[in-house]
Amino acid sequence: MLLLRLRPCLAAVVCLFAAQSSFVALASPIPGVAPEQPWQVKGYVSYLGSMVAPEQGDKLWDGLLHNRIDAEYRWQRVRVNVGLRNRLMAGDTTSLPGYGDLISRDPGYWELSANWLESGDWIGNSQLDRAYLSWQFDDKWELTTGRFRVNWAMSTLWNPNDIFNAYSIYDVDYPERRGVDAIKLSRQLGYASQLELVYSQGDDGLTPVNAERTNRQYAGRYLGHSVLGDDIFGYNLGWDWQLIIGETRDDRVFGGGFAGDLWGAGLRGELSYFDPIDDSGRARLSPELSNSQRLTQTQAQDKMQPQALRASTVATLEMDYSFASEANWRLLGAALYISSPVAVDSALLYLNLPLSARTLSFTTWTYYLDVGFDITPLSRLSSNASYYDDGSFFVGVTYQYSLADDWQLSLIAQRFDGSTASLFGQSASTLGYLQLKWSF
Template sequence: MLKKLVTTIFIVGAACYMIKVKAEIPGLVPESNWDLGGYVKYMATGLVPDHSDNALDHLIHQRFNYEYRFTPSFRFNAGMRNRVLMGDSVSLPYYSQVTEWDAGYFDLSRNIVDNDKVIVNSQFDRLYLDWQGEEWRSRVGRYRINWAMNTIWNPNDLYNAYSIYDFDYEEKSGTDAISISRKLGFASSLDVVYSPSKDSNLQRYSARYLFNLQGWDVQTLLGRSGVDNVIGAGFAGDIKGAGIRGELTWFDPWLKDYQPQTYQQPQAYKQTLVSSVEADYSFGGQRNWLARASVLYISEPQQTFDAATYLTLPLTARTLSFTRYTGYADVSFDLSPLSQFTASASYYQDGSYFVGLSNRYSLAEDWQLLTVVQRFDGSAESLFGKTPSTLLFANIKWSF
């Protein structure tokens, strides 16, 4: 019923939007109390594994972002993505289930069409009410909880961890939660979040204290994240023009053995420290050179059985990597005012490595072309080295 209600809201909103656009008179249009935007993307993906057959997939990805402002301090937001997936991967085992899977308390994802040739999926990843006063703020529904200080690996991100290799989902997933925030002064606040789960073992709740110390943003947090009690901290600042950031979180499992209700293998959980430090520096100049580097440490990494599982299934702040030490670096610069090039690489302690190249090109005001090459490889016994492969992507996007 919830999804039908929100779908009706979207249809009515879209109709009102078209009526409004048609009726606009330049210079006489009052400020609207709602907005509707989004994009449409097409992406072709070529998978070229070293030791098996090549594969070609196609994705049409359409998104709506809707906001309605009841008052200046009270608003409603919804974000809906619709995907059409076609190609060789659609018929793989569990592909359909992974596409439809929704990690939230409410299941807001549906495969409308599901067969060996095409999957059409519709999902709400944003659906919330937000109220903001001078000192207090509250939000309820599905939204993104961003407690990260880092830009690459985020041990403090207890709610919305993501893969650094997933470039096509720029909004990133949301969480079903209730949050209350209180401003305490300059760059200082206290945030409390509760995120329920259908599986009571996986409910999450936590508190964060954010403050500024001599120009550095600092945060501390504690709570429960699924099977773990957690305590963590993070910082972000500047040293001689270089951005320096860091996060660490201690995971102490109150439930040592747990069978997840997903397609992951059962795990034995241990006390684990996850920490990451990163730095970036902008060289500026005509080409706008920017370099980043980061190191991730996990004291007790969880076992990963194959590369496909690690790269496909959702991550948590506990499972950002499968080795104790992991390194990452990238460099980007402008080839022209309309074209940006990025080269990136990561290296894992077991000998696995990743190399990526990408180029963003602005075709027109609302059109963008993205081309990406990704290579996963490594030593013979490493996770990526057991199934080395190259992925090729071409993505064209129209925003409205």
């Protein structure tokens, strides 16, 4: 049944692969010769088949054909980057009322997303999620403007310092993450030290706490590097650290983070304090398409309720260790603390929130564990789990197999569940994904 419904998607994969193979063949350098070129084009084509099986309700089957193209052109001191997402989707979810409007919605200042197909249960969309210019001047200065990702993360899982680009840890088909429309000024101060100032403007349709304020954010970061002793117990302790200060559309933000290596294990942490600009104001949480469990426009508007903001501290600590073995075992553990978590009464709503750095979880404490190893030189198995202190939990398993140098097959299973009174337990569900990806 699913194969019949998704046969057009598979045909599109073959056609797009053939077209782009011809393009790449023409642009590829001669083997053994690597001349310097001022431009670069790369990307991928992937097909993602998904299934959502709630304990109460019907199963949802969907297919997504995803093409990404990243292009860069370089001059001596100027660089232009453009990233384009093309998506063709069909299935049970796409036939829901208002789903096409949610797909085409662009939260940035510029409307760079458009649906080019809306027919029955078929939706086609293209979006420029990267479009920026970088200019280096006076050797130590750089100015970046346009739509790009402001990566202020020190940790690899939860990022309280990432006030511009927070994302869902459960997303399986958008590794690049969304960008923001911003201007960034950077100044190199020395070895591994840097000062950055960022101003970002978003869609004013997203109502901030104070209706008189616009949807903008600005912040500064100081990135430094310190060596805590030349030789402590036979180990050199060199650490990167940062301090941030700024203002989001709702809060004044102060924070910091660090990353280092401790006896072979990576240790990282971040902390941010969010102080509401208007204590009497109320923020409306607006949903975003970040998970296969989707909300329609009507459902989202019905479920969104304004919430009074309180000062909140968000902090995370994580550690990972890679074992020297043929199987390349890797273990990662992390904890997240939020002093004033957002109140959410629906798992479906939470999984579709834009998840700012303030709303990384819905409970005070959240824990995460990930373990992975190579089954063979061409295949890897990893498993992860998260636990929320209301009794909710998530368990996921991912199997990856390298079919060729540029081809990869992934099988993913996810389970959201918990105690009867927990958020995930009230709407337990199982998700399954099959992804075939070709990179060029």
